[in-house]
Amino acid sequence: MSTSGGSTVAGEELNQQERAVLFTLLAEGRELTNAQLHDAGGVRLDGAPRRRLNDRKLVESTRVGRAYVHELTDDGAAWCTAELSAERPARAGYLGGAFYAVLRGLGRSGVPLAELFPYRPDVEREIRHAYGRLAGPGEWVGLPRLRDEIGTGSRSDIDAALGTLAVAPGVHLQAEPNRRALTDRDREAAIVVGGEERHMIMIENG
Known part of the structure; x- marks a missing residue:
């Protein structure tokens, strides 16, 4: 508020x-x-x-x-x-x-x-803002960095918002192609979409 x-x-x-x-x-x-x-x-x-x-x-x-x-x-x-x-x-x-x-x-x-009527932050909007502070449109950002940048919302709220954004136009979440490069933080920050872990996000329009 x-x-x-x-x-x-x-x-x-x-x-x-x-x-x-x-x-x-x-x-x-x-x-x-x-x-x-x-x-x-x-x-x-x-x-x-x-x-x-x-x-x-x-x-x-x-x-x-x-x-x-x-x-x-x-x-x-x-x-x-x-x-x-x-x-x-x-x-x-x-x-x-x-x-x-x-x-x-x-x-x-x-x-x-x-x-x-408690205040509920718009987590999807916070995710978009956090992404915009970390990268330009069309650039990939790892979910550990994104989660560190987001200022509000619980883990469950952020996961739910990421799941919604995963099917939004212009938003893409994908797995790290080089599985050997994954760290413990990457695995911890990942979300599962369609039965597959996703480790990074890209938003076309920021």
Whole structure:
């Protein structure tokens, strides 16, 4: 979850789209593209709503290529927590009213939202970033070096993300052709894909 030194603007209410974005980011606990936001919560964050949430330091949006990746800030999480005791918004509708009833129930439980919705790093994105720091597009990197460079995620999370990336367009994992050159670290860092150990990775577009 991104940190922020800003604060919300008193007296300004968020619209339903902006509220939906904040709660979707909270529930998912990770950075999301607009496509991922839509898949998870049926909402996107573009244009004026994005600028508004960015200006209020509730969401941090980072441009990656031609698109944005959105992350809830600490102020955004605090806003969500404050909504546990808030009245339902005007024109919330039946579903919105029920949702705010659930929020009040969560507030009465006394369980912090950070425990209910812990932050989950986007390990696939971390792998791509780590690869980009170690090599240029189309270059092979050994998995020991890659694992050393990755800053977040458990062994199981990283293995799962590597397995997903193994079938992603432009990503290749292969075994070390010279089996005699394999070290204990190479074997320890390897993952098994299709019944075969893979020891190195190459990403065409970085």
